Amino acid sequence: MDKMWQAFPEINQEDLENRTSQILDAVERGESFTLTRHGRPIATITPLAAAERSGR
Secondary structure (H helix, E strand, O other), X not given: XXXXXXXXXXXXXXXXXXXXXXXXXXXXXXXXXXXXXXXXXXXXXXXXXXXXXXXX
């Protein structure tokens, strides 16, 4: 597994559905998360400013 996936706290699809506002508030504060489905990482939710700094 890519180390980037392990660097962020994991949230699953149910967490995202039930806590969208809280998760987005955390992202606005600079936090990043790995989104998982069925226990497998499928995406990283990262603040836009951080993504721009990393050259994405």
